[in-house]
Amino acid sequence: MALAGGLCAGPAPAQAAPAQKPNILFILVDNLGYGELGAYGGGATRGAPTPRLDRLAGEGLRLTNMNMEPQCTPSRSSMLTGRYAIRSGTYAVPYGGMPEGLTQWEVTMAESLSEAGYATALYGKWHLGSQDGRLPNDQGFDEWYGIPRTTNEALYFASPGYAPEHMAPEQIMEGRKGQKSRELKVYDLDQRRLMDAELTRRSIDFMERQAQARRPFFAMASLTQPHYPTLPNPRFAGSTGHGDWADMLAEMDHNVGQMLDAVDRLGLRDNTIVIFASDNGAEYIQPYDGWSGPWRGQYFTAWEGGIRVPFMIRWPGKVPAARVSDEIVHGVDLFPTLARIAGAGVPQDRPIDGVDQSDFFTGKSGKSAREGILVWVDNRLQAVKWRNFKLHFYQQDNMMSAPAKLPVPFLADLYTNPQENESKRVFASWVTGPMLKMIGAFEASVKKNPLIPMGTPDPYLPPAAARP
Known part of the structure; x- marks a missing residue:
């Protein structure tokens, strides 16, 4: 979608954005509860230390009051559009029988950053439309690989009497901007175990290619863990001795560490914004249910355990290290904030619920730009x-x-x-x-x-x- 006319010219003053556009690595995980990581009271208390994520938390800003919408589709919609999902018709997880996902009229963060000269890619879960016209490569991403819907569909094959002719299995797909996406293989339980390692590999490959091309990038590593069924990669199965959940946590920490190591190896550390977040609160479905730490409830509810999530952002020299804040931030704020930093535009022809948090993130202000x-x-x-x-x-x-x-x-x-x-x-x-x-x-x-x-x-x- 062309953005001309729908966007302001960006935060016009030249000094509002650095001369060299920062890269953005956005690692989004699926249904990780507030209390799972060591930096949030979990880690070893959940059976698996998370040293790489804990270190990342100390290298920048860690929020204790980051809020998302309480379901996967709404939270992803709100982050990418800067609008509450109720505005976009994406306020609930779709169950089929109607057009699903974002209309092409919506403008996404990926579209905005692409217009500003960024290479854009999404690897992982999408959940904002599963038909051509509403896949990531139709919504601003130059390339994508992953699943159009969600991980629990991998359980179809373990369901007694499953009949694929009545409910086709979810496919792993890939696509490029300007082309139709194609199906690669069925997303079954074996692929579920392998998925996040492959998403990590592809995210690293994308960063390597853009570093070689000297082009700023927006890499969205939309990992599928810990969404049920929470099954670790075979390399990590049994590694902690504390069950699948702890093994998954060890795998997640390793995968994040691999991406962070790649940023360092490519010499991009100082000019790369790294964000780690969960899309909503803890998993509810047993025996895969997660932990919300001190908060009540889990996803699909308005309790704090459904909306308050882990969030950390690192940008050396720009975002002060070892900072922790309980100021209120919402996922809708990410689009206007990253657009401001990148010198990109935000739509002016529709309500935008997000606010620019760049001064708060970079320590110029001790207060969030929102109170509620x-x-x-x-x-x-x-x-x-x-x-x-x-x-x-x-x-x-x-x-x-x-x-x-x-x-x-x-x-x-x-x-x-x-x-x-x-x-x-x-x-x-x-x-x-x-x-x-x-x-x-x-x-x-x-x-x-x-x-x-x-x-x-x-x-x-x-x-x-x-x-x-």
């Missing part, structure tokens, strides 16, 4: 966070529970009640004032820019643009 977030679960505004307070409008204990509208919203102080225990309800109703302003601002924006319904086919044009 809206928390959507499916198409419901389930909660609002503002500073250390959180207001729940629905009760939903886990992904299997039906949401129940609360007659009186439940207000929690996350400092004194991190588990969001209903018996510790706060009655300081003054804090609902700024929360209601946030909701009002969102609702006002929807009146001017209606939400895109889930299942909307291409071509899509917003109602105002569609008028003669």
Whole structure:
């Protein structure tokens, strides 16, 4: 998609972006709970130390209040578009029977960075459309390899009576910009075990090629672990002696270390932004369920365990090392932040919910550029966070529970009640004032820019643009 007319000219002042554009290595993992890594209280306590990730956490900024949307598709949509997924019709994991994923009208971070001269690639899980026209190479990535949907489909082959003629198995695919993607092989349980090692290898190969070409790159290593079934690579199976989950954690740490070593070997360390994050909270499905650390709940819910995730960013000489912050940040902020740093543009013809966090990340400001977030679960505004307070409008204990509208919203102080225990309800109703302003601002924006319904086919044009 051409961005002309839809973007500002970028953060125009020349001094706003460095003369040499930084590379971006974005390592995104799937359903890693807040408490899994050593730097977040896990690691050895989960059966496997995570030395490479812990070291990365100390080499830059580590956030303790990074928030994502609570499901895979919405979180990936929000990070790549800078918009709450409710706006894009991507507010829930798709289950088939309708067009799925992002419409071509949406502008992604990859498209913006590509327009700014970056080589772009995604290796791994996509989950934002599985048909030609809505695959990564249709949404700004020069090349991609991975799975269009999600890892649990590898379990089809272990299901009694599985009939591929009624439900085709997921395929591992690859594609290049301007071409149709092609199917390579079936994503079964054997391939599930091998996938992340292959994604790591391809990510490194991409960085090597761009380093040789002296071209800035955006490499999105969208790893599939620890999404269920949590099965480690055969090289790591049994390596910890503490089961598949710990073996997977050791494998993840190793894979990240391999990519970091490649950055160093290529002489790119000082000019490469490395981001590590999880797409949402901990895995829920047993026996693969993860750990949310001090927080309540897991993914598919508005509890902190569903939305608060590990996040670290390293950029030597720009992002101060050994810094930890509990300031609120949301996944939607990544697009405007990275666009500002890279000298790229952000769409001006639609609401952008993300805010530029470059001053906060680089230490020029000790405060986040936001004080609160809206928390959507499916198409419901389930909660609002503002500073250390959180207001729940629905009760939903886990992904299997039906949401129940609360007659009186439940207000929690996350400092004194991190588990969001209903018996510790706060009655300081003054804090609902700024929360209601946030909701009002969102609702006002929807009146001017209606939400895109889930299942909307291409071509899509917003109602105002569609008028003669």
